[in-house]
Amino acid sequence: MWLLLTKKEMANVLKKAMSGLFDKMLSSAKVIDVKYWNPSSMVEIEVHFPTLQTEKWKTIHRVKCRVGDLEYRDYTPSSWDTGKGTFKLYVEAGHDGAGSRWAQQIKAGDEILLGAVHAAQIPLKEGRILCMVDLSALGHVLSLKQLTDQGRFPMDVAVFLHESFHIPEYLQKENPEFEFLYRENEHNVSVLEEWLMSKKLANYESICIAGNTPMVSQLRKKLKANPQVGARILAQGFWS
Ligand SMILES: Cc1cc2nc3c(=O)[nH]c(=O)nc-3n(C[C@H](O)[C@H](O)[C@H](O)COP(=O)(O)OP(=O)(O)OC[C@H]3O[C@@H](n4cnc5c(N)ncnc54)[C@H](O)[C@@H]3O)c2cc1C
Numbered sequence: 001m002w003l004l005l006t007k008k009e010m011a012n013v014l015k016k017a018m019s020g021l022f023d024k025m026l027s028s029a030k031v032i033d034v035k036y037w038n039p040s041s042m043v044e045i046e047v048h049f050p051t052l053q054t055e056k057w058k059t060i061h062r063v064k065c066r067v068g069d070l071e072y073r074d075y076t077p078s079s080w081d082t083g084k085g086t087f088k089l090y091v092e093a094g095h096d097g098a099g100s101r102w103a104q105q106i107k108a109g110d111e112i113l114l115g116a117v118h119a120a121q122i123p124l125k126e127g128r129i130l131c132m133v134d135l136s137a138l139g140h141v142l143s144l145k146q147l148t149d150q151g152r153f154p155m156d157v158a159v160f161l162h163e164s165f166h167i168p169e170y171l172q173k174e175n176p177e178f179e180f181l182y183r184e185n186e187h188n189v190s191v192l193e194e195w196l197m198s199k200k201l202a203n204y205e206s207i208c209i210a211g212n213t214p215m216v217s218q219l220r221k222k223l224k225a226n227p228q229v230g231a232r233i234l235a236q237g238f239w240s
Contacts, residue, residue: 030110037166038165131157132219136239157177165180189219208233209236217237
C-alpha cells in the first residue's frame with residue numbers, strides 16, 4: 001500500500017501520525033476569558049486547567065500550545081491561582097506567525113491543547129533582581145515575581161514596547177515596579193541600555209533578560225563587559 005503513495009501523500013500521512021503523537025502528550029484546557037490590549041496585538045488569555053499542579057512550581061514554566069496542524073508554540077503561564085485552577089498567557093500577536101494567528105482568533109469557551117514544563121531557573125541568591133524584557137516576556141517576569149518573595153528578592157523591571165500600548169490599569173497598579181518603555185523608532189537594545197545605565201548596577205545580585213533573542217544576547221554581552229556588574233545573569237531568548 002505504501003508503494004502506491006506519492007511522496008507528498010506519504011509526507012502528509014507521516015505529518016498526521018506525528019501530530020497525533022504530539023497531541024497525545026498534551027492535555028485539554030478551557031479558555032475562560034480573552035482580553036485585547038490597545039492596540040489589539042497583545043492578547044491576554046485566561047485558561048482553566050485544574051489538573052496543573054501550580055502549587056509545586058519552583059521555576060518559571062512554559063506551556064507548549066497546539067496552535068495549528070503540527071504547529072506548537074511556547075507561552076509563559078503567569079498569574080496562576082492554584083485554588084481556581086487558572087492561569088494567564090500574555091501573547092504578542094502583531095506579526096505573521098502560527099502562534100500569533102492562533103492567539104488572535106481564540107475566544108472564551110474554546111478548548112485548547114497544552115502541556116506544561118520547566119522553562120527557566122529563578123535567582124537563588126537573595127537580593128535585588130534587575131529584569132529587562134520585551135512584551136513577549138511579560139509573562140516571564142510576572143511568573144518570576146509570583147515565584148519569589150518580594151521582600152527578599154525585590155525586582156526592578158523594564159518592559160520594552162515596540163508599539164505605544166495602553167497598559168491595563170490593573171497591571172500597573174499590581175506592578176508599580178514595572179516600567180513600560182516605548183520610544184518611537186528606537187531600537188529595543190538602546191532603549192533598555194539607557195534604562196539600565198540609570199541604575200546602580202553593583203546593587204543587583206541577579207539580572208534576568210528575556211524576549212527577542214538578538215536583544216537578549218546583545219544586552220548580555222554589554223553587561224558581561226561592564227565591570228560594575230557582579231550579578232548572576234539569567235538570559236533566555238524566545239524568538240528571532
Ligand atoms: C520558553 C519560552 C516562553 C515563551 N513565552 C512567550 C509568551 O509568554 N508570550 C509570547 O508572546 N511569546 C512567548 N514565546 C515566544 C513564542 O513561543 C513564539 O516563538 C512566538 O510567539 C512566535 O510564534 P509565532 O508562530 O507567532 O511566529 P513564528 O512563526 O515563530 O515567527 C514568524 C515571524 O514573526 C517574527 N516574530 C516572532 N515572534 C515575534 C514577536 N513577539 N514580535 C515580533 N515579531 C515576532 C519572527 O521573527 C518571524 O519572522 C516564548 C518562547 C519560549 C521559548
